[in-house]
Amino acid sequence: MYQDPGFLKGLTGEVVTVKDSVYDEARQEWNRAINKFPLVIVYCERKKDVVNAICWARKHHVSIRIRSGGHHYEGYSTGDLVLVIDISRLNELKLDKQRNMLKIEAGAKNTEVYDLIGSNGYVFPGGTCPTVGVSGFTLGGGWGFSSRLYGLGCDSLIELELVDYQGRLIRANKYCNSDLFWACGGAGGGNFGVIVSMTFQLPEPTNCPVTLVRFYYVGTTSEKQAQVMNVWQNWLPGLDKRMTIVVSFYNAEGEGLGIFATGFFYGSSARAREILQPFAEVEGFRVELETSSFLEAVKKVEETYPPSEKFKSTGRFVQRRYSPSELKHIADLVQEPAAGSVYAAVSFYAMGGEIRCVGKRETAFFYRDARYIMGIQSVWTEDSAAEENREWVRGRFEYIKSITEGSYVNFPINKLRNYECEYFGENAKRLDKVNKKYDPYNVFRFPQGLR
The missing domain is CATH 3.40.462.20 (Vanillyl-alcohol Oxidase; Chain A, domain 3)
Known part of the structure; x- marks a missing residue:
């Protein structure tokens, strides 16, 4: 397969395969107990790189995994013989002080967001670990040390952009593709498509210690x-x-x-x-x-x-x-x-x-x-x-x-029976409908993904 010079044609960004010296490091998750061997890893530096990766994977019938910070507890952001779409280099941040809004590319990590908003007098209800991807954190709900005062990570989200299975860029908010926006407030990690940007409404700047x-x-x-x-x-x-x-x-x-x-x-x-x-x-x-x-x-x-x-x-x-x-x-x-x-x-x-x-x-x-x-x-x-x-x-x-009721999708566990209901409760059926609408061919499938 690797001997075919045309095999990787169509992929853009930095493309890593097992032949490359950086492969062993590139395939690692934060949880080093995860030991998977992807076919190809693509570090996307533009939205177009994401589009090209999705089209390439569909053409070659290769399963897709989406990775931002690489912190998935069970390693579902990687896999054996898959294409890993790594968006960690899509990490531009834009702070709008006039409207107290933050727009991030979806590869940004907690520490990068904290540095920008904190140095400008804002708070952000993000996660605790510095290298967790903000998108993965948010799409699963997002618990952190500010949650009881400012809500979950997804509660500050007001808009997102997603590349779908056809390579189309879709914008979603309360008024446009509102069903997709609703679904990404707790069930978006790995499902529906590849999130490439997110916009958050920040709390008003405060001098509160x-x-x-x-x-x-x-x-x-x-x-x-x-x-x-x-x-x-x-x-x-x-x-x-x-x-x-x-x-x-x-x-x-x-x-x-x-x-x-x-x-x-x-x-x-x-x-x-x-x-x-x-x-x-x-x-x-x-x-x-x-x-x-x-x-x-x-x-x-x-x-x-x-x-x-x-x-x-x-x-x-x-x-x-x-x-x-x-x-x-x-x-x-x-x-x-x-x-x-x-x-x-x-x-x-x-x-x-x-x-x-x-x-x-x-x-x-x-x-x-x-x-x-x-x-x-x-x-x-x-x-x-x-x-x-x-x-x-x-x-x-x-x-x-x-003695409990329901599992937290950001703290997942494999082999969980009836996992859609365990993670999403009575919202599971509606989520399945959204998934069929935006990913009808189940291109973005992974263990415990929506079916």
Whole structure:
């Protein structure tokens, strides 16, 4: 195939195949536990490169994957013997201060957006990891440390441009191709076509300080983990919407059991301390509060992320309170990590606030009324430990699934039965209709894609 000099004819941008010295690095995802071997990787630098890649893939009957930041938990932005359309170099940003709007090309990453808007006095309800692609984050809904105050990532989206299966550029907003725009507010990742630009309505510039909240406990046991989980579920319903945090109940190599929380409070450290008082009543509580600009707070969070990891991770939506025995069972999930695990955790991501103010059917993101997301993960370093760690997560996921309702598509898990309903709830049927309209030949198919 590669010996045919005409095989790659029609592709533009930087084209990478297995013959190229950069192939091994180019095929990597952020999750280095994903080990796939694409046929061709195309780094698109213009919208025309995307059009050409789609037309080439259809001509040669090659499956397409779409990659922005390469952070898909299960690696669905790559695959074996596929064409990877990598849009990471389509990353131009335009800030309209007159209308408080931001237009980005769809390859832009969190850190690039934060640098621009933060240096101009704005905030942006993006994700936490600096190298996550904003488009992938947004198209799956998008949870971050500003979500309870400013909504999910998709709630700020006001327009997008997409290249469809025929290579046509389609504009979508509330008034034009509104069904496609609706679908991309929670179910757009990998479906319908290749997003090439997005426009966001930013909150008004504000001088409000951002307090970076971090707390932890000295001397943790499984009983204390369950106790803090109970504090969490009693505290969250009345939480000031200016605070969004995630609490992790973990078991780390060399450290053992622990509890750690981090997030943002849009206000003073004194008020943040008052809000956290219920946690302070559990013995061993320690808190660190640092007030700064939004951009400075974001940078401190970004510093905590490694350049890559090997992991299995997923998340479900919590709709109710749990009994003491259920909380104990949740805490017990991390008492015995898999062999080779360096970090295993159950994490609670706060929802509510402005997330709940949008109706379940106003966007494709259905689980608006969830109290929080419960995630489970395991991280390892040696390839020999991969399968055992994956099975560890999968086995414990079955219990979490039994006490929750719906899976978060940005925290996906493979082999999920009836995945369209699990990810999109009662919006699944409408999404299938939208998909048939905009991708009638299922050109943009991938594991767990809309069918």
